[in-house]
Amino acid sequence: MSLDRRSGCPINLSLEVFGDRWSLIILRDMIFGGRRHFRELLNGSMEGIASNILADRLKRLMELGMLTKADDPSHKQKAIYSLTEMAITLVPILAHLGAWGRVWLPTSEELSIRAELLEKGGPPLWEKFMDELRHEHLGTPLDTASGPSVRATLQAAYQAVVASKALSASPAA
Amino acid sequence: MSLDRRSGCPINLSLEVFGDRWSLIILRDMIFGGRRHFRELLNGSMEGIASNILADRLKRLMELGMLTKADDPSHKQKAIYSLTEMAITLVPILAHLGAWGRVWLPTSEELSIRAELLEKGGPPLWEKFMDELRHEHLGTPLDTASGPSVRATLQAAYQAVVASKALSASPAA
DNA sequence: GCAACCGATTGCAAAATGCAATCAGATTAG
DNA sequence: CTAATCTGATTGCATTTTGCAATCGGTTGC
Numbered sequence: 001m002s003l004d005r006r007s008g009c010p011i012n013l014s015l016e017v018f019g020d021r022w023s024l025i026i027l028r029d030m031i032f033g034g035r036r037h038f039r040e041l042l043n044g045s046m047e048g049i050a051s052n053i054l055a056d057r058l059k060r061l062m063e064l065g066m067l068t069k070a071d072d073p074s075h076k077q078k079a080i081y082s083l084t085e086m087a088i089t090l091v092p093i094l095a096h097l098g099a100w101g102r103v104w105l106p107t108s109e110e111l112s113i114r115a116e117l118l119e120k121g122g123p124p125l126w127e128k129f130m131d132e133l134r135h136e137h138l139g140t141p142l143d144t145a146s147g148p149s150v151r152a153t154l155q156a157a158y159q160a161v162v163a164s165k166a167l168s169a170s171p172a173a
Numbered sequence: 174m175s176l177d178r179r180s181g182c183p184i185n186l187s188l189e190v191f192g193d194r195w196s197l198i199i200l201r202d203m204i205f206g207g208r209r210h211f212r213e214l215l216n217g218s219m220e221g222i223a224s225n226i227l228a229d230r231l232k233r234l235m236e237l238g239m240l241t242k243a244d245d246p247s248h249k250q251k252a253i254y255s256l257t258e259m260a261i262t263l264v265p266i267l268a269h270l271g272a273w274g275r276v277w278l279p280t281s282e283e284l285s286i287r288a289e290l291l292e293k294g295g296p297p298l299w300e301k302f303m304d305e306l307r308h309e310h311l312g313t314p315l316d317t318a319s320g321p322s323v324r325a326t327l328q329a330a331y332q333a334v335v336a337s338k339a340l341s342a343s344p345a346a
Numbered sequence: 347g348c349a350a351c352c353g354a355t356t357g358c359a360a361a362a363t364g365c366a367a368t369c370a371g372a373t374t375a376g
Numbered sequence: 377c378t379a380a381t382c383t384g385a386t387t388g389c390a391t392t393t394t395g396c397a398a399t400c401g402g403t404t405g406c
Contacts (some may be wrong), residue, residue, distance in 0.1 A: 009197070019192065019197070028184050104259045115183045116174045250353070
C-alpha cells in the first residue's frame with residue numbers, strides 16, 4: 001500500500017498521504033492529544049472512528065513512514081505507536097490548518113482556543129512543541145529547560161474555556 | 174451539501190472541506206495554474222480528474238463559499254470560476270504542504286521547484302501572491318507596482334528545469 | 347450546414363466507508 | 377482458579393463514494 005503517484009507534484013503527493021477523512025485526525029490526536037495506543041485513539045477521538053478504519057490507517061501510516069509501532073514493555077499485548085520525524089514536521093501544517101479553519105468555518109469556541117494559541121505562538125512555539133514531540137516519540141534530549149509543555153498549555157486553555165462556559169450556562173447559587 | 178460537522182474542531186472541519194482527493198487539486202490548478210474554466214481544469218490537471226467529479230467538486234466548493242461562478246461575457250455558455258477570499262487564504266497552507274511534500278515524498282524535480290521557491294519566498298511572497306490573486310479574482314486594486322507576477326516567476330522556474338532536463342537527456346548536436 | 351467545443355449529466359462497476367459483531371490472547375478482580 | 381475485562385485487531389455486510397466512458401443539448405467558428 002504505497003502511493004498511487006498520480007503525479008510528482010508535491011501537493012498532490014501530500015494529498016495522497018493524508019487526503020482522506022481520517023489520517024490527519026489520527027495524527028492530530030497523537031500530536032495534540034498525546035494518544036499512543038489503539039484504544040485511546042479509538043475512544044478518544046471526538047469524531048468516532050471505526051475500529052477497522054483505525055487499524056487500516058495505522059497500518060497505512062506505518063507503511064508510509066509516518067508512524068512506528070513497538071511493544072509496550074508494561075503490557076504484553078499492548079502496542080505503542082510513535083510519531084516519526086516525518087509526522088512531527090506536520091505541526092506547522094496543522095497549525096495553519098487550524099488557524100484557517102478557525103477563521104472560515106463554524107468551529108466551536110472551546111476547540112478553537114488551542115488553534116488560536118498555536119497561531120499566536122507562531123514558528124517559535126511550533127519548534128518548541130516539535131522538540132517536545134521528538135523527546136516523547138524519538139527519545140531525543142530536550143535542549144531547552146522550558147516550563148510547562150506546549151501540550152499542557154494548550155490543554156489548560158481548553159479546560160479554562162470549558163469551565164467558563166459551564167459557569168455561564170448554570171449561574172452559581 | 175454542507176459540512177457533516179462531525180465535530181467543531183478546526184482541523185476536523187478543515188478536513189471536511191478539502192479532505193478528499195480532488196478539492197485541493199482543483200484549487201491548486203486555479204491558484205497556481207491560473208485556470209478559470211471547466212475545460213481548463215478538466216484537461217489541465219496532470220492527475221486527470223473525471224468530468225463528473227470535477228462538476229461535483231466545483232458545485233461543492235461554491236456551496237462552501239470557496240468559489241463563485243459567473244458568465245463569461247465573451248462566450249454565451251462559458252462559465253468563469255473565481256476564488257473567494259476564503260480560498261485565497263489557503264496559499265500559506267498550500268505553500269507549507271508543498272514544502273513538506275518536497276522534503277518527504279518522491280516529488281519530481283521540475284514540479285517541486287515551484288514549491289521550493291514559494292517556501293524560500295516565505296510569508297512576504299505569499300502575501301504578494303495573494304494580493305495578485307485578489308486582483309485577478311476579486312477585482313481589487315494592486316497596491317504594489319511589483320514587477321513580474323509571482324505566478325509567472327514560478328512558471329518560469331518550472332520551464333527552466335524542464336528545459337535543462339531536456340538538454341541533458343538529448344545532448345545537443 | 348456542420349464539426350468542434352461548452353459545461354455538465356448518466357449509467358455502471360469497483361473501491362472505500364460506516365457499523366456492529368466477534369476474535370484470541372493477556373490481564374485483573376474476587 | 378475463575379470469570380470478567382481489556383488488548384489490538386478482523387470479519388461480514390449495507391451504504392456511499394469514486395473512476396471511467398459515453399452522452400447530452402446548446403454555442404461557436406468556419
